[in-house]
Amino acid sequence: MKRKLVSLARCLTALCCLLGTAASYGQFDPSTKLPVDPEVKIGKLSNGLTYYIRKNAKPEKKVQLRLVVNAGSVLEDADQLGLAHMMEHMNFNGSAHFPKNELVSYLQSIGVQFGADLNAYTSFDETVYILPIPTDDPVKIEKGFTILEDWAAHASLDTAEINKERGVVLEESRMRKGATERMGKKYFPVLFNGSLYSERLPIGKDSIIQHFKPEALERFYKTWYRPDLMAVVVVGDIDPALAEQQIHAHFDQLQNPPGELQRPSIIPIADRVNNTAMVLTDKEQTANILQVYNYIEKAEPITTWGDYRKSVTEGLFNALVNQRLSELSQQPDAPFILGATMFYGLIRGYRSFVSFAMLGDKPAKGALDALITTTESVKKFGFLATELERAKKNLLAQAEQAFNNSDKMESGRLVLEYVAHFLSGAPIVGSVNRYAFLKKTLAGIKLEEVNALAGKTESSQGKFALLMANEKSKPALPDDPQLVEWTLAAHKLPVKAYEEKAVVKKLFDKLPTPGRITNTTTNTALGTTDLTLSNGITVTLKPTEFKNDEIHMDGWRWGGSHKYSLADKQTTSNFSSIIRLMGVKDISAIDLRKLLAGRTLNVTPYLNEDDEGIEGTCNAKELELFFQLVHLYFTSPRKDTAVFKSFVTSQKSMMANMLANPNLYYADTINKITYAGNPWAPKFPTPADFDNISLDRMMDIYKNIFSNGYGMHFTFVGNIDMDKLKPLLETYLASLPASPMTNSFKDVGLRPVKGIINTTVKRGTAKKSQVNVIFTGEGKYSKDEALKLRMLTEALNIKIIEKLREDMSGVYYGTMSGSLINRPYNHYRVETSFPCGPENVTKLTAALFDIIKDAQDKGIEEKDLNKVKETLKKQYDDQITTSNNWWLLHLSRSWIEQDDPAWILQYKTKVDAVTSADLKEGAKKYLNMKNYIHVVLNPEN
Structure with missing residues (x-):
């Protein structure tokens, strides 16, 4: 049962859902009440x-x-x-x-x-x-x-x-x-x-x-x-x-109680009279965080098209100022890891203008100055017309995609709008009205109107500045009065106008020489088409009608980071993050974002332990641009030393105190215990680890992988027009350099310890514990066997909740999950985890083992097995008929794991065929009571 919290994450999410308006209204007269989605x-x-x-x-x-x-x-x-x-x-x-x-x-x-x-x-x-x-x-x-x-x-x-x-x-x-x-x-x-x-x-x-x-x-x-x-x-x-x-x-028959209490429409929050600050420290705080609330004021309801227009103008302001802060965070000497500033709804009936920064171990004063001077620069110089035009394009593109897919929207997303309408009067004009409104009126929002909002970032109220930090930072932190002084002084600092160089207009000057499609086969049952290109790259196409304007792609092959030496571990671990930040060709990531303004697409190369590839999404209109970007990531990677240094500095800063969090420290310790300190084992990075990343070596590895596309298999799922797609495949994928080579992953010998391991980790001051029980071993992989393992853990989850939560009242949640993995060797891992009070660790762990023993001795009760079957079949029905991403994952994994993709068509039959005896056998096989790791996190005292 989830609980909503007041958080900046909520308003950052809201930035992606702006509602748009403009000045030339027509039927959208500013005084007209907003319509309700018909x-x-x-x-x-x-x-x-x-x-x-x-x-x-x-x-x-x-x-x-x-x-x-x-x-x-x-x-x-x-x-x-x-x-x-x-x-x-x-x-x-x-x-x-x-x-x-x-x-x-x-x-x-x-x-x-x-x-x-x-x-x-x-x-x-x-x-x-x-x-x-x-x-x-x-x-x-x-x-x-x-x-x-x-x-x-x-x-x-x-x-x-x-x-x-x-x-x-x-x-x-x-x-x-x-x-x-x-x-x-x-x-x-x-x-x-x-x-x-x-x-x-x-x-x-x-x-x-x-x-x-x-x-x-x-x-x-x-x-x-x-x-x-x-x-x-x-x-x-x-x-x-x-x-x-x-x-x-x-x-109809429900009645209101007599003498009912009036539900206040708004809970009063008094205006802040004085500027105030708080500097708080805690030894378990992982990130130093700065927030400045300029005011808290009553929010005006959005009931007319005029109100709607005001809200979108504020949204444009938020997007523009935050783009500047994003660019600032990517500088080598960035004052913060992440910065944001915006108008947003603080709590029901109230809004605020707030600035936020994640500092890592960077000085608080520098971050505070950067946040405030960014807004002050807008007050003095305003935004550029080019910035506003890009923001409008992005907003219109979001609305267009929602409009295009309006008849394919999942019910779970729609229901949220109606809940918000009842609780707070949030508009529900619908995607058709929204897009029509934007198309007709967005151009009328002038630069002067957006710039003028900078004057509304402050009020006569006092500010509240909040700095939360790890107590190790305390010697470098201000006290409360000094933080107030810094906040006020930052508004008086000199500011300069934002400058922007000319933005690149296109990705390609000359298109590559196309290759050919040399072979085509179809799978009627799956509704797929398999292609072989002249350079050896293979492709699977799965047209769907789940969305009217959505295409997902994944291209990968065997390989991965374990092919490289242990000395390259940190370089390969951060491979994808750094490559994405550097852009392509001679175009920086910032300029690439500007070039792609108003376009709905993304492309990301990646490197896993046992495979390597590239993934992305786009809409049908941007398909060729999408292919161009894919081609450039193969042929024209960009090396940017300044961006690399900024990444390393920010990551070192961010990781400085991460292991102060008891749960992160505990998770890191579990990995060390599981793999007996093997240097190949996953670990939480320390600041020093980032000194071991080599940009030159990363570029060598990148070119080693992507300079030869042989063996790559691309899967495309979505509203594919085959006639339009095939020429793009020939132009941008069949033209990639590719020569025959052996694609393989490497088994580095990373194995879990054997036997029974019981360990207690003492960390944290709160009176709480965490219990993890991990079963590992070798086991032959198949989809049938992986399904049985999943059904076993789902059935045991029912028992865990019934016993540990409902009967014993000892946990809020408890969960068991398991996976059967075939690369780099056939093995399984089953893990149970639950938080509890330190005084209950022993009895709850004993209860868990009783549940496991009961499954091994008696099997799973039919009523619980039937619950699992019904749940899996319902989930399957939802996914197979609605989710492009689900199909992409299944088809691409079937290719890389070299198993039959048509297995999925028998899924419900496979589920029904699983018996209690199968799960009893699985409980004995995968929950070996002579080979497990039992780790407990207890408080320090």
């Missing part, structure tokens, strides 16, 4: 419950249901801190129609997986329940709406179940403890200026979770879970009339 029906019951219904056929035979409750932790009373979240948990632990844990068991039986599918989250302002349901059976649909009704009004709130769930919620709270939580408790009261948001964190207080009376939970439920604060959202492959009928049948 594909969705919005209604309201007499009791005030709102509903949203949209028919959507992707994926087929599945509907996404949501119960949205406009109530979260900010509405709790003083004796209820954490009970909004507790209520979310209790809705999975007994209701009128599903006593105790029968809800989860029933949903698993119809292929709905707990956690991955069935989920919920509680935030400050809302609680949202997530329920995808198959629509291939009217009974399943009926029960789906019954579950929503039970969540809304019929939770059992049995005292015994409440007492059991206390432990689970406390384990979730324990899991979150650490540097971030400790510092958050200190700065939240300052950030939110003493408002309820600083006191009502969704996770609550452990002492209240331990001791609250059931009546306090029932009071929250009866007060805030009521129809006028709820919405039911239905999006998927379902008859809208049936959906509406079900909503009326299940929710």
Whole structure:
């Protein structure tokens, strides 16, 4: 069950989803109220419950249901801190129609997986329940709406179940403890200026979770879970009339409580009067992070096309200033690893202008100066017209792609828009209206309007500057008053105008001499075409109609980093990251981004341990440009010493304190234990490791790989036009240099230790532990056997949750995963992991081993095996009919693993054929109780 947090990551994601507008409105008059997407029906019951219904056929035979409750932790009373979240948990632990844990068991039986599918989250302002349901059976649909009704009004709130769930919620709270939580408790009261948001964190207080009376939970439920604060959202492959009928049948009779409390539309946050700063340190903090909040003000609602236009203008401003900061971060003497500054929604009803930087071990003052002077430069000199035009092109391209794929949008994405509309009034104009609006009006947003927004980055409020750092950095850090002084002084520093050289207009001056397609075969069953090119490169094409404007590509062959010496390990480990940053030909990565503005494509070369290749995505319109970029990555790599030095400096800075995090240190230690310190084993890099990267050697390795394309196999999946694609294959792939060679990977002899290893790692100050049990060994690879291993671990996951979480209340989650691998040698790895209290490590580990022994002695219960089968088959039905990336992964892996790609067509039959006896045999084979590693992370004290 996920919990939404206030974070800059949310607003960075939002930058990718800007809504666009312009000045010449036509039918988009600025005073006209925004339309609602005509594909969705919005209604309201007499009791005030709102509903949203949209028919959507992707994926087929599945509907996404949501119960949205406009109530979260900010509405709790003083004796209820954490009970909004507790209520979310209790809705999975007994209701009128599903006593105790029968809800989860029933949903698993119809292929709905707990956690991955069935989920919920509680935030400050809302609680949202997530329920995808198959629509291939009217009974399943009926029960789906019954579950929503039970969540809304019929939770059992049995005292015994409440007492059991206390432990689970406390384990979730324990899991979150650490540097971030400790510092958050200190700065939240300052950030939110003493408002309820600083006191009502969704996770609550452990002492209240331990001791609250059931009546306090029932009071929250009866007060805030009521129809006028709820919405039911239905999006998927379902008859809208049936959906509406079900909503009326299940929710018409619900009533609001007498004397109901008014739900505040906005929780007051007082204006900040004085400039304030906090400098916080913690010995487990991995990254030094700087944030400056210029103000927190009420956000204006977006209800008209004029409001819409204002929001997109702000979005353009954000994109432009952040592009400048991105370029700054790539300089050899960059003041920060990552920087961003923007207008964004801080919390419901409020927005802020905030600047953010990840410092690594770079000086805080230099980063602060760079962030603020970048904005001050815009105030004084503005943006360039060329910058704005590129931003508009990118925005329009995003909207066009959404429009082109509007009839192929997955229900899971659409449902998010309707949830946001109910909770905060977010626009849902739909992709058709959005694209039409952008096409007609985007050009009317003038440079002067975007530049003018720089004046709105500040207000009469005081600023809040926050610096969070590892305590080792403390001697170089300012105190609180000094950070305030630095922040104010940065606004007075001299600034200079941004300069831009001429941007390259095209990738090729002269096209390569084409090769030929020399052989063509088809596979009717798979719907694929296999081609051989004149230079020996082979290609598989899989046309699909899952998206109207999406093509995925992967090209690879045997090889990989283990072919090279141990001395090259750091060079090959950072290969892909550095190559991507340097651009191609004589075009830097920054200039390449400018050249590709408004184009939807990306290409990335890569180097794994046992294979090497290149991957990417594009839309149909940009297919030739995509091929040109692929060709240049093979034939014209670019060496950029300045970018390389910037990368090394930034990575060393970023890694300086990473192992201060107990979990990262623990993971690194597990690898050392598993491989007995073998230098080929994966390890977390230290700053010193980056001194062992050689740019010259990297370029030699790159040319060694990509100067000869022989043996490369390319797979293309998507809305492929074969007649247009084949000439491009001949021009850009068949023309690549390729001469016969042996492509092979190398087994460097990396093997796990054998026997039983029990080790305890002591790290961290929070009272929490982590348990990992790892089984490894040699095992013959086949797709059938890999499927059985997956089904075994999925079945045991059901038992782990039932026993360790539900029965023992000892964990928030526990998970087992396994893989069967055939390169560089046939072997398997199965790992179980769970966090818990130190006092519970021994008994929970014993319970895990009991589960394993039971599977080995008795096999898997048929009811659990059937749950796994149903889940895998439902997932398969979704993926095979909707996902280009799923097909790409399957087809390309089948080629490189040299097995039959048509196996996937028998997948459901293969799943049904697996028996409890098969899994019993697998449990004995892959969970060898005489050969495992048991590692425990305990706190230092």
